[in-house]
Amino acid sequence: MTTTTAEPTIARQALVALALASGSVVALGFTRFAYALLLPPMHEVLDWTYAQAGGMNTANALGYIIGAATAALLARKAGGRQVFLWSLAVSALALLATAATTNFASLLALRFVGGLATAVTFVVGSVLASHIVTGATQRRSALMVAVYMAGVGIGVVISGLVVPISLTSGASGWRLGWLLMGAISLVALVPAWLGARSVTPSSGAHSVVLASHQLRRLAPTFVWYLLYGAGYVSYMTFVIALLKSEGLGGSAIALYFVVLGLASVVATLAVWGHLAGRLRAGQAPALVAVLVFLGVLPLLLLPTGIPAAMVSAVVFGASFMAGPTAATVIARRMLPHGSWTAGIALLTVAFSVGQAIGPLVSGLLSDSAGGITNGLWLSAALLILAAVAALFQRDHHAS
Structure with a gap:
């Protein structure tokens, strides 16, 4: 009798997590990662330098930092459900508005607002996903978090299909790309x-800050997430520009993006949802950083072309969204229930700081004599440092 009732419960929980994943589709799949597809035409049509292009992602990341830092307070004041939905609506409107201007300052402002709103969406959505199975085992909780994170890969796949089609409309194609993603985001509401x-609201008091001993116990994970954020997002920001500069056409680039997204969805659900809950301490984040590093290498060590791009898409795609999955699982495991939102939010702040610094420095390096490859070598180095930092993390009892 127990067996027959367990499976529908798990299935229903997975459906709830998948519905919540609409937030991660927009927050990272569209607002952050689709920018890599739209960067080359915007860079060309709007006559940007790579530093300016990286600055757009830095503005987005700065907004993300503020959004992550305030997410716990907003959720406590207004309620997690309401904040999740309102921030998602703002994200959709920011995507739509991006299609309406070519002014650099206005686009910077919109990227900032989009980053702020999507950080709140992503953090609060992660917490809601964690609460789906509050009373269940760590492994099932990790699986539900992974289902939520799989939305990022779904967003990458959708943008990989939609944006290249929009770009066939000519010089204004980048506008159509933002417009279509904004429209899909409204539907995602x-x-x-x-x-x-x-999601059943959690009971008990909820803190918006962590105690000093809780911060100390998570210190290696904070360092790992900062370095990881800088490393992986530098790759995601400029990889499409690199492929285009090496002569790959629009169809090959679209295929790369779709393969990356599919690899993310499959691996997040089939591998990381189970593995993240089993590995102890810093093992999962260290493994993630190493695998993402290996995903960057094909474009640095092999002749740039479709084979190297596909290998990179599969390896990088299969591992990059395991980072937020591992971070969420660690926060849930090592912090008491009432501190989950604050813990996930603060970890996301560290992640966002890395994402703010990485693209800007990578963009400056890409403007140098070595070109975009210099920026990708920075990405690889940061990922190795992240793996080392993660190994210092130890397990603790939640308190």
């Missing part, structure tokens, strides 16, 4: 609302 209303 429906499943997001259904998912949020299905």
